[in-house]
Amino acid sequence: MSSPLDALAAALDRRAAKDPAVFWWRDDDAVIPTPALDRLLALSASHAAPCLVAVIPKPTGPDLAAHLAGRPLITVAPHGWQHSNHAPPGTKKAELGPHRPAKLVLEELSLGLAKLQTLYPVQLAPILVPPWNRIDPDLIGALHGAGFQALSVYGPERPAALPSLNTHVDLMDWHGTGGGRATASLVSDIVAALDLGLSAIGILSHHLVHDAQAWDFLDQLLALIAGHPGARWASAPDLLAQRRQTV
Template structure:
């Protein structure tokens, strides 16, 4: 991956289905990963002596629970409103395989609105992993 991505490579692992074992964490440390990105905390009993950061996800754009699209969309907008009101970093997860044309349009509009908001700042994984204030 280093050969392919060069200095654009971010040593951040997103575990499938947001599940991470202690054995996987050990291997990530051996491979010099700097962080993971998932919705939950590290596994129970894990002692983070390696300094691996968890860049937590607060908003999942695509894994919704309601039975209909209108309810899902309303809930999504409510979640975004609550998160923006907290004035904290918001990790947003997308699922490229689940994205429809509407999902891409929504994401584009959301990013446009945030980009033009005076209090919004975008950080990439490398910046977040290098930040000593992250988990």
């Protein structure tokens, strides 16, 4: 029986004899436990897929921390400070853009990191996930001093003052339907990422806005990666440890 993911399975078949393709998974915008988050956690557990959950520090609290505690596949990273937009109307949204004094932005980021370190003493990874995947390049050099060990945005990794752990395939069609992107388009992006030879392909999800298509695709992708000898998952902490060695 043919499946929309056959093209990806075929691409992975070609990898099976060599090193398996490495995938990692980031999900954004968690604040409190929700049914959507439970659905994501169930998928992660059933396919043994590690997930980096980007948590918005200011509005979150102990409810989410208690809910995520004791789940070894789940790592938490700070998603900016409060996911508020400071860019002028008509320009791309950004919390960490050049629109405010760097000192103020860095103070907020340090506050957010410290708050999550207290809430997640075991599960926190000091990886900054900028809201809207945007950050003023001039801030990056100061992130290590603010306690961060890596940066995670969207798109190919570029040389920077801090190791990058980026996502490359976004499940959502933000500028079109607002729902999950079509399977054929997602598969084509993943196959293209495989052809680029990335050391790890980052899958980006947003549990709060998934429709049936996004959930179905995620389920199928996670099942394929879990069961295919040409693919394997890596956790964000494992990838971070590798990248710190190579920088």
